[in-house]
Amino acid sequence: MQDISGMKLKHSSDQGIYHSTTWRYLLAILIIALLSTSAYYTLQSALSDSEATAYIVNLSGRQRMLSQHVALDAHRFHQAKLAESPLPPEAISLMKQNIIDMRTANRQLSSGILSDSMTVDLSIPMREMYFGEMNLYGRVNRYLDIAQKIQSITDNDARRTYLKRIDSVSEQLLQDLNTVVKQYQVEGEQRLEKIEDLELIVWIATLVALLLEVLLIFRPMVAIVVSAQKAQARTLENLEEMVELRTIKLEIANKKLKEIATIDPLTKLKNRLTLETDVEGLIEASEKNHVPFALSIIDVDWFKEVNDTFGHPAGDYVLKELATLMTAIIREYDHLYRAGGEEFVLVLNRVKHSEALFILEKLRKTIAQHNFNFEGSPINITVSVGLYHSSQSDLGRVQDIVRVADHALYIAKNSGRNRIQSVKPDEVRQTA
DSSP: OHHHHHHHHHHHHHHHHHHHHHHHHHHHHHHHHHHHHHHHHHHHHHHHHHHHHHHHHHHHHHHHHHHHHHHHHHHHHHHHHHTTOOOOHHHHHHHHHHHHHHHHHHHHHHHOEEETTEEOOOOHHHHHHHHSSSOHHHHHHHHHHHHHHHHHOOOHHHHHHHHHHHHHHHHHHHHHHHHHHHHHHHHHHHHHHHHHHHHHHHHHHHHHHHHHHIIIIIHHHHHHSOHHHHHHHHHHHHHHHHHHHHHHHHHHHHHHHHHHHHBOTTTOOEEHHHHHHHHHHHHHHHHHHOOOEEEEEEEETTHHHHHHHHOHHHHHHHHHHHHHHHHHHSOTTOEEEEEETTEEEEEEESOOHHHHHHHHHHHHHHHHHSOEEETTEEEOOOEEEEEEETTTOOOOOHHHHHHHHHHHHHHHHHTTSSSEEEOOHHHHHHHO
């Protein structure tokens, strides 16, 4: 009878241990699941906020660029009317689209509603800029209303009056839009700092929660289970923690590696690694849809002298300033790359040869006239440009296109610099 009673007590004790360890284990799994889910949604929210920040900074920069396009379009339209030489339909369409795009950007930036799935809360300084004393929202809309009226007015004197109104407000509007861009950049940097702090908090909270889990759940289990079960449980726990932490670290590392591999850290432009893929897409589109494009190599003249005279920090300043200048001039569907050193590559999409020369000449003059001032020291900067255009030949390889543009750049350098040079592929073969 005693043996039977002892067996019953042992069975009862084993049942108690089984249920106790089972519930404790289930509770541990639940905590890990909650931590994983919380970390996932927290990081997803942080990444979404980061994407919205990048989008709104780019959008504000594009609005600033469009303000100058609208003014330039108005003058072109007026000159064409005076000369009784109508603009091409695509130019008229582009004028209207620039107005629409700028008005849309103004609405998005002033409301914070960037898309159906992306919204941001405007800061007090931003609301003050758009609806306060600066009243940027109303001024942009009035600016665009004037630009629209110019296209519908037939009287030259009346159109000239509206042009003067645009010219009188264009410069101040550009300065205010530039202030908005800088404010968005500052707020974006602040958001990124908060995201970094949030990642650290999530990481610390996860470690603390896992530590408490070990102390309050797994440690009591050690006292009631056999050595084998204890070792197995700890091994399983450690494996789960390692996999979870490594997964998070790998995701963060992969994202940073992708940014490092494709973005130039100094100028924030795309680097040469993405150039070949992008140009291959343009070649395919050009062959399929007969859409012209151009590729130009832009090289800073006498850049070594800048470094030798003012130091490498001055050279870095010049490169960043050049990236800002050129980005403001090119169209939103063109692409600018830093190819390395003082060399940039500009890919112009949907552009005729004459239009490409016009854009590059504007870029060249803007750089030559720009006041590069590093710590009180003025620096004169010019660029030489080698141009390839798809109308000159039907080259199907990126390497051949770059070789033509590079040869044109070589001629520009040897012809005195500060100029744009375009050559045909057969001229390159003759000199090769």
